[in-house]
Amino acid sequence: MLNYELSELENIVTAAGFPKFRAKQIFTWASKGVSDVSEMKNVPAEIFDKTGLNIDMPKIVKIQESELYGTRKYLYALADGKNIESVFMRYKFGNSICVSSQAGCRMGCRFCASGLLGLERNLTAGEIYGQLLAAERDTGERISHIVVMGTGEPFDNYDNLSKLIRLVNDKNGLNIGMRNITVSTCGIVPMIDRFAEDFPQVNLAISLHNSTNEERSELMPVNRSYPIDVLLEACRRYTEKTSRRVTFEYTLVRGKNDDEKHAERLAGLLKGLLCHVNLIPLNAVEETGYAASSKQAASRFRDMLEKRGIPATIRRELGDDIDAACGQLRLNSRP
Numbered sequence: 001m002l003n004y005e006l007s008e009l010e011n012i013v014t015a016a017g018f019p020k021f022r023a024k025q026i027f028t029w030a031s032k033g034v035s036d037v038s039e040m041k042n043v044p045a046e047i048f049d050k051t052g053l054n055i056d057m058p059k060i061v062k063i064q065e066s067e068l069y070g071t072r073k074y075l076y077a078l079a080d081g082k083n084i085e086s087v088f089m090r091y092k093f094g095n096s097i098c099v100s101s102q103a104g105c106r107m108g109c110r111f112c113a114s115g116l117l118g119l120e121r122n123l124t125a126g127e128i129y130g131q132l133l134a135a136e137r138d139t140g141e142r143i144s145h146i147v148v149m150g151t152g153e154p155f156d157n158y159d160n161l162s163k164l165i166r167l168v169n170d171k172n173g174l175n176i177g178m179r180n181i182t183v184s185t186c187g188i189v190p191m192i193d194r195f196a197e198d199f200p201q202v203n204l205a206i207s208l209h210n211s212t213n214e215e216r217s218e219l220m221p222v223n224r225s226y227p228i229d230v231l232l233e234a235c236r237r238y239t240e241k242t243s244r245r246v247t248f249e250y251t252l253v254r255g256k257n258d259d260e261k262h263a264e265r266l267a268g269l270l271k272g273l274l275c276h277v278n279l280i281p282l283n284a285v286e287e288t289g290y291a292a293s294s295k296q297a298a299s300r301f302r303d304m305l306e307k308r309g310i311p312a313t314i315r316r317e318l319g320d321d322i323d324a325a326c327g328q329l330r331l332n333s334r335p
Contacts, residue, residue, distance in 0.1 A: 001030050001053050002133070003126030005163065006172055016050045024172055026053065031173030033057070033133035058084070058130040060138060074135060078127060082120060086131040086150055094144035099131045101161060102152025107186050108221045111253060111282060111290045114151040125163035132168070146176060149184040149205070155191035165199060178202050184249065189226045192234040200242040206235065208248045210257045211265035219256070232269060239274040251280045252293035252301060263301045267308035277305055277312040
């Protein structure tokens with residue numbers, strides 16, 4: 001049921017001989033995170049008997065809560081036994097959730113845990129949506145911001161990503177504004193152009209992580225298909241089309257991309273582009289062998305960018321003590 005937009009539910013309900021308004025009732029109930037159709041008090045049970053509609057909420061099998069920040073990492077089991085994770089975070093501006101878009105990932109970024117075992121499958125829009133609803137039901141708190149930045153490459157699952165955005169934005173459901181949704185990509189250029197056309201108000205984040213093709217390709221194999229100059233030109237088209245800035249995510253890896261020459265090159269690359277740089281000190285993933293930059297190196301890198309006119313911040317990590325920070329989600333977590 002979570003995988004259906006309102007118009008699709010209307011077709012299902014009316015085809016079974018029930019009035020169209022029943023679809024809106026069901027859609028609204030589903031957006032409240034109900035776990036059983038019997039909770040939909042004003043909807044006749046015979047509708048579910050005749051249509052076969054049911055609640056397909058991901059099952060929470062493990063919750064880890066950060067003692068430092070109150071961040072909660074959820075491990076879910078899907079209907080086919082696959083496991084996925086999401087992270088619930090509290091901020092002054094409201095609650096946010098980082099959701100996964102795939103079970104595993106095939107992008108192969110060297111410093112990230114999410115792709116260590118490759119891609120198992122895409123998630124449906126309902127499976128992505130369900131991560132948010134299950135977290136809201138568990139915490140009893142409304143989530144107002146969505147970040148599609150968990151396991152998986154969202155633009156590698158574009159149709160389901162698009163449907164998710166429409167689902168959460170629907171005024172009959174969660175009614176989450178487009179500008180409260182952020183989608184992160186490693187840089188699949190054709191989909192950046194499509195995204196600008198389809199969702200000009202949704203925030204775009206690009207995982208950049210280096211300033212030369214040779215060094216970026218070492219960390220991110222996708223760069224061999226879409227090198228930096230091609231990627232940045234797509235970003236310029238995006239800003240021209242949408243009049244919105246691009247956020248560049250830059251994970252600071254000790255000895256790889258965190259010294260003064262890297263900051264200078266990055267500032268040169270981004271000069272004149274409507275953007276913001278989000279610096280992310282590397283979060284530990286044992287298998288990669290990479291180490292995090294020091295706090296001093298991160299601050300120095302940020303200061304050099306800002307001195308050269310590039311807005312930059314150092315991301316505050318909410319959940320590194322429970323392996324819930326950026327780059328630490330992985331497919332084979334177990335209860």
